Amino acid sequence: MIQRQKRLDGVLDLWEGEYTYRCILTNDYVSSVREIVEFYNLRGGKERIFDDMNNGFGWDRLPKSFMAENTVFLLLTALIRNFYKAIIQRLDVKRFGLNTTSRIKALVFRFVSVPAKWIRTSRQYVLNIYTCNNAYADVFQTDFG
Template identity: 45%
Template sequence: MVEEYSDLFYIRAIDTPYHRSLVEESTSGWKLLRLRGSTGGMREVEARSVMADEFIRGRSYRVVLYRYNDGWSEGTMFSDDKEMKYRYFSIITNDWKSSEEEIIRYYNKRGSIERVFDQMNNDFNWAHLPSSDMNQNTVFMLLTALLRNFYTKYVSEVSKRSGRLISSKARLKKFIHHFVTCPARWVKSRTGDVLQLFGATALQRWYVKQMYDW
């Protein structure tokens, strides 16, 4: 049982017929919230709470239902169905004091840290540790975590100074493609050596211009 190891728990459930039935029990009581989406923009979300006692006999839990319209049904056979236009989510919890907005925001922090782990696993090679020795792997993970912090700051500064030629949240592979990888050669001229780029990206041309201006 989760409750044996924590005072409060928050578990998000998938969209199942059971949760649809909770939604259909009442069409009133939805509260309009404005929450930040995964892309960073603000999104309007409707939320409400219901009590459920079907999970464990003799115990009741709070189910925070929330939904938003992402336009998926437009132009389909479901476009006229008011309920089908929504995507539904639910969070099962034993927290009866926090508001729906606080619970949704708190749970969504989990998604943020999962994106960090995804970046570390794929961009900084945490998925393939270099050694069979735990101490050596610990050093590797600490150093690459520091490198990620430096990289995040660097990309953010490059994005801001270049006029958003690259996203401030660009992953390492995209940054290498737009900023690092470029065929080039030095060409001698009367005024000196000139770096000639072939197929340079807008970001690379901006950076070279900064070098010459400097």
């Protein structure tokens, strides 16, 4: 499929002239042109997932030299990403200083890496969280000690 579109700004390009050309090569002879273009445009969302996996979960450098071990690593990190996305959707992320688009590194530094200690007081164990952010008290349903 080849598309030629006249440039709206009217600026002439040295190589393309007054038109912008786009091309999609496919071996799908059954689908319509519109379906092919819509399927091709979905590619951007998948590339965003791979960008997140490469930069946040270590897919850019695999840890082992053997395919079976790397497969286990890839599958486990994909599961961890799914858990991470589920946690982000269920938490009120603004209270922790995060966004819904925050990467896992930000979650680890803002949510996971918080100093805490189990202390025994009044014959029961209480989680003592050492932070000034009161959002943790709601998540762990505890008072700050």
